[in-house]
Amino acid sequence: MLAPVGISLEELQLAARNHGLPLETLRHDVTPIGLHYLLIHFDIPQVDARTWRLAVDGLVERSLSLTLEELKERPARTLAVTLECAGNGRALLSPHIPNQPWLLEAVGTAEWTGTPLAPLLEEAGVQHAAVEVVFTGLDRGVQGDVEHDYARSLPLADALRDEVLLAYAINGQPLPPQHGFPLRLVVPGWYGMTHVKWLRSITAVGKPFDGWQQAVAYRLNEDTPVPRMLPRSLLVPPGIPDFLTRERRLSAGPCLLEGRAWSGHGPIERVEVSVDGGRSWGDATLGEPASEFAWRGWSFRWDATLGEHVLACRATDASGRTQPDEGEWNEGGYCNNAVQRVRVVVTY
Ligand SMILES: Nc1nc2c(c(=O)[nH]1)N[C@H]1C(S)=C(S)[C@@H](COP(=O)(O)O)O[C@H]1N2
Numbered sequence: 001m002l003a004p005v006g007i008s009l010e011e012l013q014l015a016a017r018n019h020g021l022p023l024e025t026l027r028h029d030v031t032p033i034g035l036h037y038l039l040i041h042f043d044i045p046q047v048d049a050r051t052w053r054l055a056v057d058g059l060v061e062r063s064l065s066l067t068l069e070e071l072k073e074r075p076a077r078t079l080a081v082t083l084e085c086a087g088n089g090r091a092l093l094s095p096h097i098p099n100q101p102w103l104l105e106a107v108g109t110a111e112w113t114g115t116p117l118a119p120l121l122e123e124a125g126v127q128h129a130a131v132e133v134v135f136t137g138l139d140r141g142v143q144g145d146v147e148h149d150y151a152r153s154l155p156l157a158d159a160l161r162d163e164v165l166l167a168y169a170i171n172g173q174p175l176p177p178q179h180g181f182p183l184r185l186v187v188p189g190w191y192g193m194t195h196v197k198w199l200r201s202i203t204a205v206g207k208p209f210d211g212w213q214q215a216v217a218y219r220l221n222e223d224t225p226v227p228r229m230l231p232r233s234l235l236v237p238p239g240i241p242d243f244l245t246r247e248r249r250l251s252a253g254p255c256l257l258e259g260r261a262w263s264g265h266g267p268i269e270r271v272e273v274s275v276d277g278g279r280s281w282g283d284a285t286l287g288e289p290a291s292e293f294a295w296r297g298w299s300f301r302w303d304a305t306l307g308e309h310v311l312a313c314r315a316t317d318a319s320g321r322t323q324p325d326e327g328e329w330n331e332g333g334y335c336n337n338a339v340q341r342v343r344v345v346v347t348y
């Protein structure tokens with residue numbers, strides 16, 4: 001059972017708007033639209049694609065104003081990318097952090113289609129004085145008592161990476177309103193907040209962006225912004241759930257445990273599984289990811305014996321980063337990639 005932490009009705013209101021990935025759907029290589037998690041800070045804008053334009057401006061030689069059709073006529077690329085909210089795991093940190101109360105379900109993998117950003121910036125001619133690129137959405141609201149448009153920046157070098165896309169489609173369909181119609185930024189390897197939805201402008205700037213979502217939010221402390229995604233692995237919950245507690249029940253005998261693992265710091269190189277609450281670990285078999293930026297499937301054979309067991313999984317990436325036993329608390333509740341524990345009851 002989950003320990004009570006006193007979630008407020010306001011947090012419930014947020015949780016009902018911003019749903020997570022039902023963990024049993026980790027079985028899909030590519031998450032079907034509608035099962036992918038959602039995080040929407042303010043309201044979902046309603047956009048008329050006929051009048052919408054993307055502005056490319058700021059410290060550029062030539063400002064651009066592009067229609068959706070013009071963006072679709074540019075070279076296109078489709079990339080499977082795993083997105084995870086930086087606040088995934090927040091509700092498992094103590095003391096409680098009043099915010100979107102994610103447990104572990106703020107993740108999904110989609111096939112994003114769009115046009116690479118770098119050639120567009122080249123066409124606009126980014127000036128030498130530019131150090132960052134600011135991406136601004138059409139959504140506006142109040143957070144931390146400050147009214148602002150949702151906006152995030154990237155250092156110029158990161159914005160120019162090959163894999164950064166301006167996406168207008170997800171899983172072969174036009175973006176639905178909740179995922180950023182008509183255009184969103186996709187920055188593979190970075191936590192969700194970077195992938196600005198409902199894009200209206202891309203602005204080259206000469207000093208580090210100090211917008212609320214950049215300078216106040218998404219920091220581990222004053223000096224440390226949230227880094228690229230830390231490694232994490234999750235189990236497809238085995239067996240069947242209890243309706244209210246979601247506790248798992250399964251039958252004794254051979255059981256194939258399965259899950260996914262990902263990291264923004266290079267490929268997943270190892271997933272370990274424990275069936276005794278983390279006292280001993282064995283290596284899972286790894287599958288092939290749909291792309292270098294997508295999660296990796298894994299499986300582990302277990303002969304389930306009668307009684308209660310706590311299952312756990314732990315991923316390690318090519319950089320040597322691995323998952324800790326306990327997450328480190330920070331004010332925003334970011335980057336809690338502590339190992340997942342799933343209690344199961346094995347019956348006849
Ligand atoms: N314009 C805008 N972009 C946004 C957000 C937002 O509220 N407004 N939320 C961000 C956050 S915090 C996350 S985790 C991802 C979630 O993307 P998804 O809802 O498509 O899964 O979008 C990001 N992009």
Ligand SMILES: [Mo]
Binds near residue numbers: 039084086087192193
């Ligand atoms: Mo997020």
